[in-house]
Amino acid sequence: MLDAKAIVTIDGPSGAGKSTISRGLAAKLHFTYLDTGAMYRAVGLALERQGIDLADTASLKRCLDEIELTLAPNGDDDVRVLLNGEDVSQAIRTPEMGMVASRVSADPLVREKLTALQRQLGEKGGIVAEGRDMGTVVFPKAASKFFLNASAEERARRRCKQLAEKGQIVDFQEILDQISKRDYDDSRRQLAPLKPADDAIIVDSSSMGPEAVIEFMLASIAKSAR
Ligand code: DC
Numbered sequence: 001m002l003d004a005k006a007i008v009t010i011d012g013p014s015g016a017g018k019s020t021i022s023r024g025l026a027a028k029l030h031f032t033y034l035d036t037g038a039m040y041r042a043v044g045l046a047l048e049r050q051g052i053d054l055a056d057t058a059s060l061k062r063c064l065d066e067i068e069l070t071l072a073p074n075g076d077d078d079v080r081v082l083l084n085g086e087d088v089s090q091a092i093r094t095p096e097m098g099m100v101a102s103r104v105s106a107d108p109l110v111r112e113k114l115t116a117l118q119r120q121l122g123e124k125g126g127i128v129a130e131g132r133d134m135g136t137v138v139f140p141k142a143a144s145k146f147f148l149n150a151s152a153e154e155r156a157r158r159r160c161k162q163l164a165e166k167g168q169i170v171d172f173q174e175i176l177d178q179i180s181k182r183d184y185d186d187s188r189r190q191l192a193p194l195k196p197a198d199d200a201i202i203v204d205s206s207s208m209g210p211e212a213v214i215e216f217m218l219a220s221i222a223k224s225a226r
Helices: 018-029 034-047 057-066 097-106 108-122 134-138 153-164 174-189 209-226
Strands: 007-012 032-035 069-074 078-083 127-131 144-149 201-204
Touching: 007 018, 007 134, 018 032, 018 127, 018 209, 032 034, 032 069, 032 078, 032 108, 032 174, 034 057, 034 069, 034 078, 034 108, 069 153, 078 097, 097 174, 108 127, 108 134, 127 201, 134 144, 144 209, 153 174, 201 209
Parallel strands: 007 127, 007 144, 032 127, 144 201
Antiparallel strands: 069 078
């Protein structure tokens, strides 16, 4: 089976089910789950709260230097995200913060800070890293790479259901528009754009439940480790 120090990457567009699948796969492998989208969301929240203009590089640098991010496991459920000691796990999980994260993630200084932090967190291995550029930029030597996709409509439907479960009632069309805009922006930006690594296995989860996707990934990992 897989080396305990291995790194597995799962990239893909928003709402493809990366979080559920990465968390589930990490549990099966006894690995740590690394949610890099949460890191971009937390940085977006910090910059927005301080009213930082990305074009003002001096203020941006100062603000980034002051940001301390901690990802703490929260039982079996989610990851707790601490921004300078404050639990922002709820505050970052809104569709608006997804848009803010997407905007700030195109900035080179933001990416530089988070890429370094992600590599540091992955140093000891034994992680399932989820994001947009895990297999292409952050962990190009990962043992197993996946690119998880699903149709935009299916992703919007799942996102609406997920938010409704948390008590956030949202409009389907609005979520679909936001997902399409994020797909467009994330895949067309200059730095670390959303795209599958050349050696990634592409999985379309439009008509597959999370358990089936996890089983498929475990089988591919086992096959490649033989
Ligand atoms: O996965 P998510 O929806 O929480 O990510 C929010 C945004 O953060 C996403 O639209 C783009 C950005 N992001 C990124 O640029 N690189 C990553 N590795 C993870 C997220």
